[in-house]
Amino acid sequence: xxxxxxxxxxxxxxxxxxxxxxxxxxxxxxxxxxxxxxxxxxxxxxxxxxxxxxxxxxxxxxxxxxxxxxxxxxxxxxxxxxxxxxxxxxxxxxxxxxxxxxxxxxxxxxxxxxxxxxxxxxxxxxxxxxxxxxxxxxxxxxxxxxxxxxxxxxxxxxxxxxxxxxxxxxxxxxxxxxxxxxxxxxxxxxxxxxxxxxxxxxxxxxxxxxxxxxxxxxxxxxxxxxxxxxxxxxxxxxxxxxxxxxxxxxxxxxxxxxxxxxxxxxxxxxxxxxxxxxxxxxxxxxxxxxxxxxxxxxxxxxxxxxxxxxxxxxxxxxxxxxxxxxxxxxxxxxxxxxxxxxxxxxxxxxxxxxxxxxxxxxxxxx
Numbered sequence: 001x002x003x004x005x006x007x008x009x010x011x012x013x014x015x016x017x018x019x020x021x022x023x024x025x026x027x028x029x030x031x032x033x034x035x036x037x038x039x040x041x042x043x044x045x046x047x048x049x050x051x052x053x054x055x056x057x058x059x060x061x062x063x064x065x066x067x068x069x070x071x072x073x074x075x076x077x078x079x080x081x082x083x084x085x086x087x088x089x090x091x092x093x094x095x096x097x098x099x100x101x102x103x104x105x106x107x108x109x110x111x112x113x114x115x116x117x118x119x120x121x122x123x124x125x126x127x128x129x130x131x132x133x134x135x136x137x138x139x140x141x142x143x144x145x146x147x148x149x150x151x152x153x154x155x156x157x158x159x160x161x162x163x164x165x166x167x168x169x170x171x172x173x174x175x176x177x178x179x180x181x182x183x184x185x186x187x188x189x190x191x192x193x194x195x196x197x198x199x200x201x202x203x204x205x206x207x208x209x210x211x212x213x214x215x216x217x218x219x220x221x222x223x224x225x226x227x228x229x230x231x232x233x234x235x236x237x238x239x240x241x242x243x244x245x246x247x248x249x250x251x252x253x254x255x256x257x258x259x260x261x262x263x264x265x266x267x268x269x270x271x272x273x274x275x276x277x278x279x280x281x282x283x284x285x286x287x288x289x290x291x292x293x294x295x296x297x298x299x300x301x302x303x304x305x306x307x308x309x310x311x312x313x314x315x316x317x318x319x320x321x322x323x324x325x326x327x328x329x330x331x332x333x334x335x336x337x338x339x340x341x342x343x344x345x346x347x348x349x350x351x352x353x354x355x356x357x358x359x360x361x362x363x364x365x366x
Contacts, residue, residue: 003081003088007095007126011134011162012153013143019191026192033086035077039093040069060107063099070096096122101164120253128198129175134162138180171227171299179304211338213317220335226300233293234286235354242351245286256282290358303331
C-alpha cells in the first residue's frame with residue numbers, strides 16, 4: 001500500500017485536531033510522508049463565508065462550496081502522493097460524506113449530481129474512516145470549542161451533529177468508532193492504533209468476530225439507523241487463497257470489486273487485498289456455470305461498535321463485528337439473539353457457503 005487515505009470525522013470537540021497532530025508526528029518519525037487535508041468548512045468560515053450570523057450564505061450553496069474545495073484539496077494531496085517516493089498517509093480532517101450531515105438527503109444528492117459524482121464512489125475513495133465521538137456525548141465536562149473558532153455548537157447541537165455524521169458514513173467497509181469510554185490519552189492511542197493496523201505489512205490483516213444469528217426483532221432493527229447493501233458474489237478457491245468477485249448495490253448505485261483473502265498462520269486472521277474493477281471485467285471473470293451467494297447486508301452502529309448483519313437468500317443470518325479492543329466485551333444488540341460464536345468456524349466462510357450452494361449439499365443450520 002503506497003498511499004493510505006484516512007478520514008477523521010465526528011462531532012465537534014471529538015479530538016480530531018489533536019489526533020492529526022499526533023498522527024503527523026508519529027508517522028513522520030516512522031518514515032512516512034503525511035499529507036494533511038484541512039477541514040474545508042473551517043477554511044471557508046474563517047474566510048468570512050458563513051452559513052450563519054450576519055450576511056450568511058444559503059446552507060446548500062455553502063455545502064456546495066465545501067464540496068468543491070474539499071475535492072480540490074484532496075486532488076492536490078493525491079497528486080502529491082503519487083509523486084512521492086515514500087509511503088504516504090493522506091489525512092483528511094472530515095471527508096465529503098460529512099456534508100450529508102448538514103443538509104437534507106435530497107439536497108446532498110442534487111449536489112453530487114451537479115458535480116457528476118456518486119455517493120458510493122466517494123465513500124469508497126477513503127481507505128479508512130475514524131469516527132471520534134464528541135466529548136458532548138459522555139465527557140461533557142471536557143466539551144469546548146476553544147480550539148476551533150469556526151464552530152458554535154451547543155452540547156445538544158454537538159450530539160446531534162455527531163449522530164448525523166456517524167449515520168452518514170454507515171456502509172463504509174472500514175469505519176472505526178472511537179468513543180469516550182476511556183480517558184483522552186487512550187482515545188488518541190486508539191486512533192494511532194487503527195492507522196497502524198491499516199498499514200500492516202505486507203497487507204492489512206483482518207480480524208472479525210462472527211456470530212450465527214437465531215432471532216431478530218425486525219421492528220427494532222428497522223427503527224435503527226442503518227445502511228442497506230445488496231450483495232452478489234462469486235468465490236474461486238485455491239488452497240489457502242480465496243478470490244472473491246463482488247457486486248455491491250446501494251441506493252441504485254453499483255460497484256464491482258475483486259478481493260483476495262489469504263490464510264495466515266494466525267488462527268482466523270487473513271491477509272486481505274481489494275481493488276475496484278469494471279462491470280465488464282466482473283462479468284468476464286465470474287464462473288458462468290455457478291450460482292452466486294446473494295445476501296442483503298445491514299450496516300449499523302451500536303454501543304460504539306460497527307456491525308454488519310448479512311441475511312442470505314436461504315435465510316441464513318450472520319452477524320459480524322470488527323474487534324476494536326481485545327479487553328472490551330463486545331455487546332450484541334438486544335434485538336438480536338445469537339446462537340453461537342462462529343469466528344473460528346471455517347464452514348461459515350463465504351468460500352464454504354459458495355461451495356455448498358454449488359455442490360447442492362446440505363444447507364447449514366439457520
